[in-house]
Amino acid sequence: MAKVLVVTSGKGGVGKTTSTASxxxxxxxxxxxxxxxxxxxxxxxLDLVMGAERRVVFDLINVVQGDAKLAxxxxxxxxxxxxxxxxxxxxxxxxxxxxxxxxxxxAELREKFDWVICDxxxxxxxxxxxxxxxxxAAVVVTNPEVSSVRDSDRIIGLLxxxxxxxxxxxxxxxxxxxxxxxxxxxxxxxxxxxxxxxxILSIPLLGIIPESEEVLxxxxxxxxxxxxxxxxxxxxxxxxxxxxxxxxxxxMTVPVERRGLMGKLFGRRVA
Amino acid sequence: xxxxxxxxxxxxxPVARERLQILLAHERAVHxxxxxxxxxxxxxxxxxxxxxxxxxxxxxxxxxRGKAVSTLEIDIEMPDLAQAAAAAARH
Numbered sequence: 001m002a003k004v005l006v007v008t009s010g011k012g013g014v015g016k017t018t019s020t021a022s023x024x025x026x027x028x029x030x031x032x033x034x035x036x037x038x039x040x041x042x043x044x045x046l047d048l049v050m051g052a053e054r055r056v057v058f059d060l061i062n063v064v065q066g067d068a069k070l071a072x073x074x075x076x077x078x079x080x081x082x083x084x085x086x087x088x089x090x091x092x093x094x095x096x097x098x099x100x101x102x103x104x105x106x107a108e109l110r111e112k113f114d115w116v117i118c119d120x121x122x123x124x125x126x127x128x129x130x131x132x133x134x135x136x137a138a139v140v141v142t143n144p145e146v147s148s149v150r151d152s153d154r155i156i157g158l159l160x161x162x163x164x165x166x167x168x169x170x171x172x173x174x175x176x177x178x179x180x181x182x183x184x185x186x187x188x189x190x191x192x193x194x195x196x197x198x199x200i201l202s203i204p205l206l207g208i209i210p211e212s213e214e215v216l217x218x219x220x221x222x223x224x225x226x227x228x229x230x231x232x233x234x235x236x237x238x239x240x241x242x243x244x245x246x247x248x249x250x251x252m253t254v255p256v257e258r259r260g261l262m263g264k265l266f267g268r269r270v271a
Numbered sequence: 272x273x274x275x276x277x278x279x280x281x282x283x284x285p286v287a288r289e290r291l292q293i294l295l296a297h298e299r300a301v302h303x304x305x306x307x308x309x310x311x312x313x314x315x316x317x318x319x320x321x322x323x324x325x326x327x328x329x330x331x332x333x334x335x336r337g338k339a340v341s342t343l344e345i346d347i348e349m350p351d352l353a354q355a356a357a358a359a360a361r362h
Contacts, residue, residue, distance in 0.1 A: 150291065150298075188281060189283070190284060191284055192284050192287055200291055
């Protein structure tokens, strides 16, 4: 039974697209059939982060409006054959997305994949509400920072009231993904701790992604970090989060960068 | 700057935590009630619409939160009954 997951946050720039690509890739690397969908019409970026920007021919709106078949718009990842991408339109208006149209596309994707992961745009407008409306579960991406936590609280409220599940009186499964976390600063009292954010938002924790230089490097080269550097701290944190999504009981830790002898000597990555 | 000042300056996370807790307690109350008002209005409209034709804006729901007492004000302007019944019969 396929699961539709929305990756959302309210605030922009907290790591929704990075997390969509990394969780999607991690699940696919584990043998699951995964499709990631970009809902950010007009400001698409999931294609770029996944290194597929030059392969986009048709997009979500083309499929919704019947101008292209789903199979024509799906881009199969060249590195992991169980991973596909459905890009957003860069030129069209977001009003071209309708709830019925999205529902039809999602129903078709549920037949073909184990996981359908929707990368929500920032904000609480139509694009964001459409991305969450049909979801079975949500990953709320949050930075340990006041404005991000506040916006996440607002998004959690919307997940509990403005989704199909909420309207039917069903429970919406929600997971917190804490990103850009710096354990040392949290320990010194300079940054909100995991427990602080959990206490305020009171939804279960899916994972803690440490602040890592490798995340920028991964987006620079257009590869999810679980592919570009699976051994990095952030890469391992995403693998753990993906396993928890599949129901595995993985102890919650904040991975730290492993440094070889050269790295220790020179204090940074050598390669 | 004394050592104590220096340490306090660095520990800003507890301040962030407290500010968020106060702010969100307030915001949750506001958004929660806004939803309640909308739901009440829809459901009251649906009940009345079963029996007579009524315009959406004829049902007003207002919630006032006071310190000691909160009031829920529901104002329903009834249509002319004979006209409404005739309209309902035509449907």
